[in-house]
Amino acid sequence: MNNQLINKYNIPGPRYTSYPTVPYWDNDSFSTNQWKETLLKSFNESNEKEGISVYIHLPFCDSLCTFCACHKHITVQHSVEDNYIETVLKEWDLYLDLLEYKPIIKELHLGGGTPTFFSPKNLKRLLESIFNKAIIADKPEFSLEGHPNNTTREHMRTLYDLGFRRISFGVQDYDPKVQKAINRIQPYENVKNVTETAREIGYESISHDLVFGLPFHTLDAMKDTIQKTKTLNPDRIALYSYAHVPWVKGVGQRGFKDSDLPKPEVKRELYETGKEMLEEMGYVEIGMDHFSLKDDKLYQAAIHKKMHRNFMGYSSSNTQVMIGLGMSAISDSWYSFAQNPKTVKEYTEIVNRGEIPVVKGHILNEEDLVIRRHILNLMCNLETNIDDRTLNYIDLDNTKERLEEMANDGLLEWHDNKLIVTEKGRLFVRNICMTFDLKMLRNKPETRIFSMTV
């Protein structure tokens, strides 16, 4: 990869798990009542047709990985589990009171934090209580994030029996020096053990999260990690670029110095090497950051242009409504976003007052909906059609000028009104999306709020 291109395009930018991105939500014009109204409208439009998704955020972790940008709560007190589950169930009841009929659950994801911090018995209680008050769709898609150091056979068996068929494990990197720097000692044996057990139980899609560009990360470490990954043959691999966001309060990323991080050119080389090796092993790159074997559902969704992107990353199915339960969880009604408080304490207090605990959000206007569609097209399908509706909103001369420059740099091509991202441009898809991001173009952030695009 040309270093000049990296220098040119490596700027702070969103990862576009939503549009508008969270820092650009118009929280001042948002209210819980509007959230309820838009959710209800969307639910009534779509529940019968396609069901809903439920995301449950389980925030606790036994120890802090110092690179982690997730919303988590570190504790060794497992007594927190009971209270937290009670609160999530109360929140679910608040939603059920609002909805006019029983939700059909099509998708459910347990994210974190570390869902496998909770005992299998408690996870069973939580899920059975949720399912008892809903209808489970045909062929539901239930998935979870497991930590290789604490996911047990019993966890995986219990969840499999409840319908879970997809599991992702946080691997990050196998290099001992990297693991020490990020305070996450996790031997290959642990990953091997959980991966093989998941397969033996019958999980249909097993995914490994890898991160490149971590402190002290070298090309040799990357090659070794990919080799080890190959021996376990996961169906999907997320190859995330390390998002260095030390200015976000409480992310705990100050355990190493900025100078311990690989330079952008090295970071890019790490990615290129990882990608090349994965492709040689039969993985296909999908959207941004993701690789999958050809028999995995995500690959099928990608080639049929059915992939969707949301706060959890890419998914092979899509519902108009996603209800997020738990501390910091984000809900999406298509017409609006809403987020719960980022501390367990505040989350619990609001739910205990009998209120749906959303504290910020955004109601999408016509323009937002049009731009959102383009950004989803680009992030998922690497192409989008500029139609007449778009022209009403975008100052196309301005956007076209930027896009023309990217076309000259070989990052995209025009086929009539269709913009297609090239293989070279795939690395810069966030930059391409940024040319459509009217919210950001109108109001550039005054301080660093996004990680670098490369």
Ligand SMILES: C[S@@+](CC[C@H](N)C(=O)[O-])C[C@H]1O[C@@H](n2cnc3c(N)ncnc32)[C@H](O)[C@@H]1O
């Ligand atoms: C909630 S964790 C996964 C489950 C479990 N807590 C674990 O660590 O195994 C979600 C994933 O986000 C990714 N992640 C977290 N912080 C990141 C960062 N700063 N940059 C890039 N990826 C990050 C990691 O790959 C991590 O496995």
Ligand code: SF4
């Ligand atoms: S990477 Fe996973 S285990 Fe580590 S702090 Fe983040 S959420 Fe917790």
